[in-house]
Amino acid sequence: MNKTQNNKAWFLVLPVLAIVSLNAIVPLMTVVNYSVQETFGNNLFFFEGVRWFREVLDSERFQDSLLRQFSFTGIILAIEIPLGVAIALSMPKKGIWASVCLVLMSLPLLIPWNVVGAMWNIFALPDIGLLGYTLNAMGFDYNFTRQAISAWFTVILMDVWHWTSLVVLLAYAGLRSIDDSYYQAARIDGASKWAVFLYIQLPKLKHVLTLAFLLRFIDSFMIYTEPFVLTGGGPGNTTTFLSIDLVKSALGEFNLGAAGAMSLIYFLMTLLVCWLFYTLAMRGEER
C-alpha cells in the first residue's frame, strides 16, 4: 500500500510510545545502572566501570549456562521444525477434522507455563507418572530428579510437546495459501510427491518457516518457567538455563551488579537475533 507522508501520525503512536517507554526504558536504565556499580547496602553505590561485565563473561557459571542454553535451543529447533512441517503436511485440508485438529493442537499453547511444568512433573514421576512408569517398566533406568540425561530428555520432550503445535499451525497456514494451480501443473508434469515438496511446498513455506524458526529460537532462548517448575534447574545445575541462572542471581542472591551485567549481555544477544529476524521478515514482505 502506498502510504501518505504525515508527521501528525505521531500523535496516534504517542499513547503506545508512552506506555512502552515506561515499561522498557526505565527498567532498562535501572539495569544499566546496576551493571556499572557496586553496592554495600544502604543505597550506597560506587561506580565500577566494566568490572561486572568482565567478571560475568569470564565466570564459568555464565559460560556453562550459555552453553546449556545453546544446546537446548539447538536440539529443540532440530526436532520441532521438521516434525511440525511433517505433521502439517499430513493434516486434513478442510472440513470438520481440520478444525478438530487445529483446536486440539492449539491446546498446549494456552496452558499456563507453570502448569505445563507441573503437568510434566506428574506425568514423568518414575513411580506414579505414566511416562516415568512406562519407561521404567520397559527396562530403562529413568529418574529425572536424579539423572542429568533423564532430566534433559524430559525437558526436551516437554518443549516438543508444548511448542511443536506453533510450527504446525504456521506451516499449515503457509500450505493453505499455496494456489491449487501449482499442484495441477505438477500433476501434468508427473512430478513425484518428493519433488512437489522440494520444489513447490518448501519454497512457498520459506517465509513462515523463517518466522517459526526465529520465534522458536527467541522463545526457547528465554525459557524459564517450565524447566524451573519441572526440575528446578537440577539435578545439580544440569538444566539451569540462562533465565533461571539470571533470576537466581538477581532475585535469589540479590547480586545486583553481576545480574545487571548479565541481563544486558543477554538482552543484546536477543536483540541481535531480533534484528536478523526483522531484516529477513521484512525483506520477504517488501514493505
Next chain:
Amino acid sequence: MKNFRWFVPTLYILFLMAPIYWLLNMSFKTTNEILGGFSLWPKDFTIDSYVEILTNPVWYNGYINSLSYVLLNMIISVSFALPAAYAFSRYRFLGDKHLFFWLLTNRMAPPAVFALPFLQLYSSMGLFDTPLAVALAHALFNIPLSVWILEGFMSGVPKEIDETAYIDGYSFPRFFVKIFMPLIASGIGVTAFFVFMFSWVELLLAKTLTSVAAKPIAAVMTRTSSTAGYELGLLAAAGVLTIIPGAIVIWFVRNHIAKGFAMGRV
C-alpha cells in the same frame, strides 16, 4: 498410502493428550490412591480436590486475580494499539521504521531481564500487588504484538474507504469507531486471542509483581508444588481448571487461528 495420512496427526494428538489425561486422572484420585501406586484410571473416583478449590478463597481468588489482570491487559493492549496500528498502516512519518523495530524488540526481551527493575518501578509507583501492575507489565510484550497483528489486518483494508469517509464528512474518531473498527473486527478478535494467550500463560512477571492481594492462580500453584507429594491431587485439579479458559477461547476463534498465524505476525 493415502489412507494412512490420518495416522501422523492422530499419533501426534495422542502424544499431546497423554499428559493432559494424566493430569485429569490424578485430579480425580484421592491422596491415598495417588501415593499408593501406579494406576491408569482412578479407582476411588472423587471430586474432593475440585470442591476444595472452588470453596477455598485462597484458591478461587487466584483465578479471579489472574482473570482480572488478563482482562485489564487485553483492554489496555488493544485500545492503545488500535490508533498506533492505524498510523503504521496508513502513514509514513519521521522515524516510523525505527519505532516499529524498537517496539518489536520489546516482544523479544526476556522477562527475566525485567523482573527486578519492574519490581522496583511498580513498588515506587505504589502499584505493587495490584492487578493493574501485572496488566501494565504484560503490556510490554502484548502492545507490540497487538500493533503488529492489527497493522497486518488494517493494511488489508483498502485506503479508498478512509478517503470516501472523509469526503462524506466523517471526523477521524467517528470514522474510526463507526466504519473502520467493524471492518477489522476479526482482526481485533485474533489480536485479543493472542493477548489473552500470552498474558494468561506468563508467570514470572505476574509472580514477581504480586505478593498476597493480587496473587495469580499460577503462583498459588507453585506454593503447593513445593510442599510436594501429598497435595498432588489438588495441584492436578487446579491445573485442569487453568486449561479450561484457554480451551473456551480457542473454540471461539478456531476459524481465525490459522488466519492469524498465516499473517505471519505472532
